[in-house]
Amino acid sequence: MRQNSTGRRLFHYALLYKKTIITALVLLTFAVAAELTGPFIAKKMIDDHLMGIESPxxxxxxxxxxxxxxxxxxxxxxxxxxxxxxxxxxxxxxVQVGRSFYVTTEHLTYDGERxxxxxxxxxxSTGTEKATYEVEKLSQQELIAFYQPEIRPIILLLGFYAGLLxxxxxxxxxxxxxxQKAANRIIQKMRTDVFGHIQRLPITYFDNRPAGKIVSRVTNDTxxxxxLYVKVLATFFTSSIYMTGIFVALFFLDAKLALITLLLVPIILIWTxxxxxxxxxxxxxxxxxxxxINGMINESIQGMPIIRAFQRKNQSLKEFETxxxxxxxxxxxxxxxxxxxxHNLVNVLRNVTFVVLIWYFGGQSISAAGIVSIGMLYAFVDYLNRLFQPVTDIVNQLAQLEQARVASGRVFELLDEKGEVVDEGELPRYxxxxxxDHVxxxxxxxxxxxxxxxxxxKKGEAVALVGHTGSGKSSIINLLFRYYDIEKGSITIDGMNTRDIPRQQLRRxxxxxLQDPFLFTGTIETNISLDNPVITKEQVIKALQDVGAQRFIEKLPNQYDEPVLEKGSTLSAGERQLISFARALAYDPAILILDEATANIDTETEAMIQQALNIVKEGRTTFIIAHRLSTIRNADLILVLDQGEIVERGSHEELLNLKGKYYQMHQMQLGKEISQVG
Structure with missing residues (x-):
């Protein structure tokens, strides 16, 4: 059932470019028809012109x-x-006997051994019958004279066949x-569909799947x-039309033997x-x-510094070799x-077919009536030889066909994953x-x-989330972004339930x-605007100035057009983080989330960002996840989480006065020895 579904979907993609494919098949049909006239022309040349001089x-x-x-x-x-x-x-x-030609005034009633x-x-003589005739040997000049009328028709036939070829x-x-064009278009459309669908897949899909394996489906499998479309189907179409043309020609020559050769078709189907x-x-x-392998290579490249630092080269190599x-x-x-x-199958079929041909012509066609002509024999042998080339092509493409079918199943499996609905509507800035509420x-x-x-x-407030690793800080942000949906409680923005707001509009x-900022290959400007035409270069520059990035950008040779390599490898961690800050601010969000955003930044850069944030957080709600409590001292509300629960809440001063978990964390970061509370 799955195979049938895969086949139908591949056929559906092919239908998108059916005009091109049908035109190609029509051209192929004409080409095959032109090529397959060769044995017929050869038969006519042999029987009517070369051997035709034996006619009365x-x-x-x-x-x-x-x-x-x-x-x-x-x-x-x-x-x-x-x-x-x-x-x-x-x-x-x-009459030809050996290499000599003779002429007789009588008509040969049958043919046989001469x-x-x-x-x-x-x-x-043939069998028990024997006939004698009085003959006269032709000289070379006389023989050439009898062949002279055949030269012009032979040249015309050869010219006609050359024109057809x-x-x-x-x-x-x-x-x-x-x-080729149709196949490339089909794969272009399929890759676009796959990549577009990946953009719609929920975050849960990527949680347990290495990036390399997903990349493999977009590249290797497609x-x-x-x-499949370029070679396999082209071969199957070509071979099918070619074989059809050959069988039609064989039926014209001899219907009985053509029916016998038709047994090749079910054999090929069964073998397939x-x-x-x-x-x-x-x-x-x-x-x-x-x-x-793709997944491991991708992981190894991303983790190369760790592999080198911990001397894991040999171990990684062994895993790859396995x-x-x-x-x-x-x-x-x-x-x-x-x-x-x-190849064995084709050879067996070829040998069996020629055995049948020899038996048929040798045992039945060479009779007293002499009905088998050399031209007929030549045409049959020629067509049978031509028949096995498409058979060979089909059999040789079965491996590629199966690989393509498996790859198709993997691609369609990805496309069948339930994606998020894309809603391009506009939601006014909330x-x-x-x-x-009880989430x-x-x-x-x-x-x-x-x-x-x-x-x-509330609007304009800064809410900080603190707690040990695994306490649930990032999970709160994931729910706010609707990377996951909740089943208990509710989350509202301006009174609207987030589950009622399309994800794209919500996140707009x-x-x-993030703590580890991600930069795309491009320039500093494109990494901030993300090629959004709404965001102008002036807005990009202002965002960079607001976060204090102007200082290092002015030192770059190309400044805002400075090339950025994959993941921003040529920039320092602090510089990448400043660009990430500027990107968020350029989009002027109503809600800004800082997820350990200052963890990898030096003290001087952190001070610059803190000063900038005091300016940019005006008019927007800011959520701050931080381990360094110094970065959240001025937060309006601090939530202390422990094992998924809010155990303390309040301002910095209020929490310190409670002498609870927040106080312990604060004291530990100050390097003071404290006693266990409670």
Whole structure:
């Protein structure tokens, strides 16, 4: 059922560019038809012109281009006679015996083994029957004279076939170009769909999936599907049309033998089904290992400083070699399957077919009636030889077909993941009054990380969240951004339940600065505006000035157009954080979240940001997650969390006077020895 669904969806993508594909198939049909005229033309040349001189020759009264002078009389091949030709009484028939040609005035009633006796007696025997004829040997000049009328038709046929091949080459070029174009368009659309869908996937999807594995589906798997459209389907289309044309031609030549050769079609279909079952397991394992390898490479590159610092190079190499060796083993098993079957199958089919051909023509066609011509035999052998090329192409593409099918399943599995609804509507900038009302939350549905959280943050206030690691600080921010939805309690902004606000509109008026800022490849300006046309360069500059980043930017060679490499590797941690601050401020959020935003910044830079924040937090609600309590001294409300619960709340001075957990944390950071409270 899954395979059928995958096939239908691949077909649906192909339908998006059906005009191009249909045009390519029409061109292919004409090209195949032009190519397949070759054996017919060869048959006509052999039977009608090369071997045609053995046809009966009739005496005519006058000379023309088709008449031959022999013994002072003009003769024409019976097939070339016209209505106005004056026929005489004499008839001839030319007979080839070995490499010599003889002429007789009698007509051979049947054909068989030919033998010349006494230089002028021809004996034709087949089975128990024997006939004799009186003959006269033709000289070389006389033989050339009988062939002379055939030269022009042969040249015309050769020229006609050469013209057809030229046209076929043009059509084949057009077919290949259009199929490639359609395939590239299909994969372009598919990759866009996959990448766009990744943008809509909820954060939960990425929690337990390495980035490299997701990247593998967007790149490696879609590339395998591209090969499906470019090579596999193109081969199947080409081979199917080619085989159809050959079978049509065989039916014209001999319907009985054509029916026998049709047995190849169910054999190929049965083999395709069996092969897919045998190869499916290996292909699944191969694609999985490719995904694992991508995931590990991505992780190793990102963690290279740690690998070097803790001397994990050899261990990482061993882990990679293990995955690489498993990939090699499964690839070899698949290659062994292909080697044992694909070429052997074609050879067996080819040999069996030629045995049937020999039996059929040898045992039944060579009879006393002499109905089998050399041209017919040549055409059949030529068509059968041509028939096995598309058979070989189809069998050789079965491995690629199975790989593409597995890759398609992985891509469509990702596309089937439920994404968030994208609502492009506009939500007026809200005031920023946030209320958590008895909110409880669990990531896994069993263990609650937040328990009965209630608090209010009014417009213009700064609310700080403090607590030990795992106390639930970041979970509160995740719920505010609706990265996850709650089942107990409610979260409102300006009285509106966040679950009733589309995620995109909700986040449009929020800004966040993370502890480890992420910078994109581009320039400093594009990292702040994120190419949003609404944000002008003047706004970018003002945001940078507000956070105090102007000092280091003025020292850069290109200033605001200074290139930024991946993750901002050429900038210091403090500089990256300042750019991250400026990005959040440039979007003028109603709610600003600082998630350990000053943890990696030196004291001087932190002082600059603190001064800037006193200016920019006016008119917006600010949430601050911090371990360094010095950064939240001026917060309007401090919430102390412990194991998912708010255990203390108040201002800095109020919490210090409580002598509770906040007081302990404060004293520990000051380096004073305190006694355990409670």
């Amino acid at each position: 020759w009739v005496e005519v009264g006058k000379k023309d281009n088709e008449a031959v002078l022999y013994n002072e009389r003009y003769y024409k091949k019976s097939s070339n006679l016209k209505e106005d030709d004056a026929k005489g009484d004499a008839n001839l028939q030319i 033998l010349i006796q006494n230089n002028n007696i021809l004996t034709v 030229f046209i076929a080459a043009l059509f084949q070029y057009g077919k290949a170009l259009m199929l 590339e395998a599907i591209r090969e 089904v069996l092969y897919r079952k045998l190869a499916s397991t290996y292909n699944h394992l191969i694609r999985t290992r490719v995904s694992d 995955l690489n060796e498993e990939h090699f083993i499964y690839q070899n098993k698949l290659l062994s399957l292909n080697a044992m079957t694909s 005031e920023g009054n946030v209320c958590f 409880s939350f669990s990531y896994d549905g069993e263990h609650e990380v937040l328990k009965n959280i209630s608090f209010q943050a 008026h929020m800004g966040i600065v």
